[in-house]
Amino acid sequence: MDPEELERRLIDCTRCGTCLKDCPVYHETLDEQYTARARVNLAKAVYYHGRFELGEGLRDIAEACLLCRACLEACPNKVDGPVFARLLRERVVERFGETAMRRAAFRGVLPEPGRVGWAAVAVRAAQRTGLDRFVGAIVTGSLATGSLAAGALGALPRLPARPLTRIHRPGSVLPPADRDGTDGPASNHRPKARLAYFHGCLNDRVFPQTGLAVIDVLRRNGYEVVVPPQNCCGLPASAGGDLAAARGMAQANVEALGRAVADWLITDCASCGSALREYGDLLGTDEARAISAKARDINEFLVTEGFDREGLGEVALTVTYHDPCHLKRYQDIPAQPQALLAAIPGLVFKEMRDAAVCCGAAGSFVLTHPDLAGRIGARKAANALATGADAVATACPSCRMQLERVTVRAGRGLPAPHPVELLARSYAAGDACRRERTPVDPARACQARTKASAG
Amino acid sequence: MMANREPAVDRAFLKELTRVVGPDRVLTKLESRYAYGLDATYHQAAPDVVVRVRKADEVSRVLRLCHREGVPVTPRGAGTSFSGGPIPLAGGVSLALQGMNRVLEFSPGDSLAVVEPGVVTGDLQRLVEAEGWYYPPDPQSADFCTIGGNIAENASGPHGVKYGSTRDYLLGLEVVLPDGEVITVGGRTIKNVTGFDLTRLFCSSEGMLGVVTKATVKLIPRPESKVVLLAFFKDWAQGGRAVADIFAAGILPTTLEIMDDVSIRTVEEYGHFGLRLDAGAMLLIEVDGFIETMDRQGRAVSAICEKAGAMEVRVAHDPARQAELWKARKVLSPATSRLAPTRVSEDVTVPRSRLPELVVRLKEVGKEVGLPIIVFGHAGDGNLHPGILTDERDPDKWARAERAVELCFKHTIELGGTLSGEHGVGFMKSPFLPLEYGERAIRLMKDLKGAVDPKGILNPGKMFPDPRNPLRAGGPAAGAAVGQPGPAGGERHGP
Known part of the structure; x- marks a missing residue:
């Protein structure tokens, strides 16, 4: 960000405190240091005045943000809290360097699809031999030290044989x-x-x-x-x-x-x-x-x-939906996934409370802050389960892992399929229905039946 | 860089604090403390240590410790003050009370609730409203500020004209005194005339006499319905006449907000609400009561406005339309914050009848110092929010803004008003206290403070003129002498 743009954004924050209102991390911690205005203020000190002697304390404050943008949504002056969390993280990397695991992930593994593949193979092998539980038990204690890869091993679901x-x-x-x-x-x-x-x-x-x-x-x-x-x-x-x-x-x-x-x-x-x-x-x-x-x-x-609705068949499920932050607030897509679900015959959609509140996964947040992520996730799980739904659809694989994990922990594991998976299932159901009966107008007949059962 | 001030705490003291609340709730890193040194003003001063308490007993033990060692303590809720209340001017301990956030009791039978200080005001309101009850004090920050802070500052908002302020809903308090002793004052009854009214003394004591750890608040039945009106006038004289006539007609509105031409224009550009740009003043009026009376009250207020010369009156009975009318008022703060890098906002209050006169004088002040002043506020209770548009990075403009503030206060007092209607004194207005109070009255206040807090450890540097006040050091730019200043961040608030 160029200095002028930064200064303008810093001026926009009046420290009124509205960002405390919907921040999931603040709700859990009730700790002022983990708020958007605290970060804006630190950024002001760090970048604008350049007279702030940084300490390692900055890392913790910079990282305890979900980047979910709930603060931006609430802010009367539209200050983007996550921008400042990311700015401070850049500063931390500049000043203190990255943790070894992150460096390995960002520079070594992630840029090379082949290496991501090898990592996946290794994880799958560990999962199949039960080694992951052994490693998981060891790293549960060492998560705090930032053992990212080991933590990820514990957080990942069973990997499929064929990517x-x-x-x-x-x-x-x-x-x-x-x-x-x-x-x-x-x-x-x-x-x-x-x-x-x-x-x-x-x-x-x-x-x-x-x-x-x-x-x-x-x-x-x-x-x-x-x-x-x-x-x-x-x-x-x-x-x-x-x-x-x-x-x-x-x-x-x-x-x-x-x-x-x-x-x-x-x-x-x-x-x-x-x-x-x-x-x-x-x-x-x-x-x-x-x-x-x-x-x-x-x-x-x-x-x-638009998409073909005639070919859809019945999917007799009650489904709720969780808004990924990166979809609703970063891409301004607040209603389209729900519209897809609503189009599926037989599917009963039940909105959950606080559907757009972050699930707590937030990428690597779940690894760096397992306790907080678990508490935020537990609220999400309770809201999802309260709907009585059979599944909590979502449009982000990171949210999906968290939702499937936290609902298990809450007592009733829910699958968290992408809405399009349910749509594909509906098409498949339509195929099956048409194969079974071959009336004059097969598509229409299947639709009529499923619509009745959805109501 | 934390100034030339010596830390008020040493290692042994920190160790003892840790023994009280555990290591996780004692924050000593600079980056963490920094966050506890700010509020909604543009000043800042980091405490030496932050203690995040969860129980009254912890508050008591922390205060006993601080009292013994003479360490300053500044209590803090959600940090939404506009007067600098939670800013720890003398360093020491920032006592963070957000964690004490339980609603301990909700008793419709006695129409009261018992809450801890960290309960968010809006949360309490929603909780009781769901059961048909109502807790009226409505600071604009109700969704995130805390009851403890509301009590310390005696907060209120747009509904104050009918429903008063926080003090009108306090039945009793549990308070930890500066030496750590715990007392209870008031009780659970609507009537209570036993002894001095200490409940009200602690209310608006700005964290200088004690720390509230439990409050018993009065609830009233939730009004059944309301009607909202928006009226446009040629000028403030007409608007002022309408305000007076509404009361004279025996109507007590819950809200009577007024906005000037600049506010109207700015809000319209911001949100396109279809406001009349040819109007010199706009009134937002809300009346509540039984459903059957809504139509009649709406028509009565409408007729009064028209008689006073209103060019247009809009009436809304259904909630969606009402929210629309309210919106123009609600976006005022973000909309006007675009007008200048810094908006210095005051909350001067005069007797209702003097309001039009105050507005004229405020506009003259703007001309005199050469800075635009926008005017809006709660016309029903004479509480105005003049916003002086300036740039705190520009020493000349800043000096003129300070001059404007001084003149605002002078005119307000001349008209029989008060420096602050709802924000409190803190250190933002403390240099001007002698404008409103005589020397003997201020001495009495100081005597009270001295009797309760002889060592002066609770929230030092507030309320009275004080050398630690960063304002007296010459505005925000010089705030560095006290702690971290908040440059490039104008206060542009708005109840």
């Missing part, structure tokens, strides 16, 4: 599919558009089912889908204050995605989506701005462009 990129190799081009999802005559039709799909790390290695659903739904709706080679979006690094590492990853993606020559760039991870949309600001090049302008979240894309 998405083993099913659809980087560079795959998938033509439009018939209504039943198969390669039929439609594959020869001119696609409605050519879409590059950015799956990110988690929906590749941890939740490939999301990626498969996204590809399936897009193809059924007449789109050609490309799976370009790609690496980590860079958000973990930029959120962690390592802008140089973030820029490196962003630049590599800008080049790779540019080569895919697509009409739009589709994301299904709220965090990746928000990162891609910030590439323009982060890199400041025309190429980066072009990528940012093309990036669209799958929920928003389907709702805006």
